Amino acid sequence: MSVRVRFAPSPTGFLHVGGARTALYNYLHARASGGVFVLRIEDTDAERSSEESTRAILDGLRWLGLAWDEGPGVGGKYGPYFQAERRPLYADAAKRLEDAGHAYPCFCTPEELEQRRSAQLGRGEDPRYDGRCRERSPAERARRRAAGEPAALRFAAPPGREVAWDDVVRGRIAFQSDVLDDFVLVRSDGWPTYNFACVVDDLAMRITHVIRGDDHISNTPRQILIYQAFAAEPPVFAHASMILGPDGKRLSKRHGATSVEAFGDLGIVPEGMVNFLALLGWALDGKTELFTLAELERVFRLERVGPNPAVFDTQKLEWINAQHVKRLDEVERTRRVCAWLERHGHDLSKRSDEWRRAFVRALGDRLKTLADAADVGAFALADPPAMQTEAWAELLARPGADARLGALADRVQALPAWTLEALESATRSLASEAGVKAGDIIAPARVALTGRKAAPGIFDVMWLLGRERVVSRLQAAAERWRAESPLAARP
């Protein structure tokens, strides 16, 4: 039987990293096994669900490059793919279960249940449904229903049974059915609960493997019981572990960016995000670290997903991201860096394609994220760029800096051709004529031109700035040096 997996988010927020990894594993397992990846939106909780969330989740998935074979926008023969549109199916399934004696109406109100629950807690007992509606006669049920009394539908959990399954990532997991309680299948307002809708849909959609977070482990025995009540074979389950923040707690907004969209804003490239997420709980061989999505599709094996919770390490994300940025060809890298900058308040509209390419080339391997381009490239993005105090102080302490800067300005001014080669040879010959190391010219020039001690190669910087700005920044620095340096000859 061919593999069918699904990612089934509830649209109550953005696509967070935990969900993204779950989606990734589902997607990869489908691709690696020639199966089908279904996307289903679990919007049975009208209170918390929203269309914006649905859109954000779809956007997040698309950004990562995880294309679904069936689901919103693409359709498929097992639709609809929004649970809100599948209510008749749940009603029908509920009726079948009730007719078969696996479910019964419960007339207890939420208030009564809450009261009993706190009483049980007060007595030091485990809070559980006391089963009082389970024994009501068919006549009473019919009468109360006919009278329009609201009722939820509860599952009649079989007592004294072991419910177990062989989890792909954890091995055998077993629960005693007695601790499972008569959980609710359909709420009194007619909406199915998660566990019920999930099983009905997974069955209807012919899902073969349920890959999800381990926060669903305790739902699994309930779902298995429902499958059994339908006399159906449960799918294979694989529960991946949780993703934790640096403090060891489940990753949440408190830890900063958690939606994939936010990582895009941080300058993380989808290739990097996918690679990093894949490695959070899965390893090919413990040695290979860098993968493209296409490579993962070939080598991913669900059996190699590990059971232990993983801490989300931003530094490693950035390193992996850097590797992917580095591997982008020049055209693509230029496109992405410039797109990021323009989306974040930098106007590049007057820059030529040649300049953009040279700019991104000059940034070189200094980008861990696309966002780093704003910082590393600040010398060209701001005019003039901010002067770092420490850098300026160092320049002030340099004897004769003004003369060097002035001389370089003159050479640059007189340069016939504006090329990297011309800039470099002019600078080096100035140094040798002055009997100093090239570094003695370059270091002060870097501070004058970029406001910093560290920057891209000085000739790239000059070329990108253009003759006019190079000369004026050099001269301005020379003047300021004469005005401020204790080394300057005072008239």
Place this chain on the structure above:
RNA sequence: GGCGCUAUCGUCUAGGGGUCCAGGACGGGUGGUUCUCAGCCAUCAAACCGGGGUUCGAAUCCCCGUAGCGCUACCA
């Protein structure tokens, strides 16, 4: 509290009874290289949660602790 899951360097992990005085990567240290930075190269430090078993032999299997996390709703 109950139920469940997890436990190898700070972090992600490899390892599945001998080949492990535990390997790789990030991060950190040191050295080299280019105009600085980044990068690259080299190099160093850094872990089998504790205790009992089983076994000739245990990071690997079992048990018990401990710790962390999850669930404990007419949320998903």
